[in-house]
Amino acid sequence: LAPWVPVVGLEIHAQISSNSKLFSGSQVQFAAPPNSLVSFFDASLPGTLPVLNKRCVEAAVMTGLALNCSINKKSLFDRKHYFYADLPAGYQITQQRVPIAVNGSLSYSLCIDNKMSQMVTKTVRIKQIQLEQDSGKSLHDDTRSQTLVDLNRAGVGLMEVVMEPDMCCGEEAAAAVRELQLILQTLGSSQAVMAEGQLRVDANVSVHLPGEPYGVRTEVKNINSIRFLAKAVDYEIQRQIEELENGGTILNETRAFDSKLGCTIPMRDKEGKQDYRFMPEPNLPPLILYDAKSLPANMNHQQVINIDWIHERLPDLPSVKREKLVEQYGILPEHSFTLLNEDGLAEFFENVVKKTQMKPKKVIGWILQDLLGYLKQHSLSVKESPVSSFVMADLLNLLENKEISSTAAKQVLAELWKGEGKTPLEIVKEQKLQLLQDQKELEQICQAVIDERENE
């Protein structure tokens, strides 16, 4: 079998978390009545003009800084032209020539051989981040041969993050996107929930033989979850290898991932290579950003975006949070990954540690195995846990004070999951799980058992 080298790049669109849209004052909200969150500008009515939303620019700067990018103090807006029913203007305002941020990097971790204890760190280069408008939504009604268009999403701010083709398989792509998702959620620049379309990923996949130039690439769209991203990428790599091994060629085309069939299929409606006829957006002057040195003296501060000011206020990124957890609590690096991977779990852990005398290194087992195990089994989020961090801490204290055994503790926990409002102590008393500490009492019991045996 030839040693094919797969090459994977990603284009990720993250919806900016803001109250209003990128260039208009209509609201950004998921699932509202159709066409209720649409301004005249969003509908592309004549005479309307774009007005840039400051919050969207700040979100893009934060994200660029978190991804180690150079922030372009001067960036430009362009028009990208194509016809589609959910793009009323016939063009999208984007940043093709000079985007807001360039040349960054993202580090992510992978488990070798599915063993969490062997983690390796990889890096993917970030080519650029650009601000652009989202399009409206098309609902295809094949029975009536028509498309219904809802413009609520038209004009919502997006950050397009372009990752260079430094990845080689579905697992790497998935891990990189997961880390990006955590970063965006930590920054608050995007809620990045894939299921709500706040994070959309397109994969660019090609294969080549070592020493030879990159092969023809295909673009894979319609990937709705991180799990499907890994599947789609791996399927496409395999498909291309098989095609080439059989003497075929790869077409430079766009393919859609079919999650039911687990394969990629060519997308209809994509006729050949598109010519977007990029041109500068004539209604928007260049976007100028400042830092501490270049801050203008006489400007209204609401009109000024200071990159250094934003930098100083960046929260701890996931990688830093993990290091701190390991250092502060003496847990293993892989534990810190799991803690951050579940929304609210790290907080839960820290709350329990605060309220219990049990050492964090022991607490972590209860959190990652017992608590998380139960939550996963019942598809619950940490927020939905019937056992709160207070109750958990109470239970662990009983164990730590040797009032119950660890077997008994698990039994109590099983009872606590029912969420009937009983405290751990109440359950221990009900089920008579207390450990006997009294030496005399223990001697009496042992003696009684021995006596009974003798009598038989």
Place this chain on the structure above:
Amino acid sequence: QKVSVEVLDHLEHLALVDFRDSEGVERLQKAIQFADQLHEVNTDGVEPMDSVLEDRCLYLRADDVTEGNCTKELLENAKEKVEEYFVAPPGNIPLPKLEERETFLQGS
């Protein structure tokens, strides 16, 4: 230097214009010639200007909800609607190929 039929066909596809007759094409040729005069200026070492607004301040709006909620008004413009959705054809209907559509470009 004439514009080729391939380019004219490509433009009709991209921009959905219809050159309609030789006069339309002639107008295009004249427009290109007019713009080509720009090449006579030596612009070596000069940073391109793409907008007369380049030294204006780009106004930054505060992130407040100030518009929207005008479904009825927007749908007044719609030829067809279904329960407050705009109605469009099932997908892009591409312009038929040169050989298959009625255009004077065919004869050229």
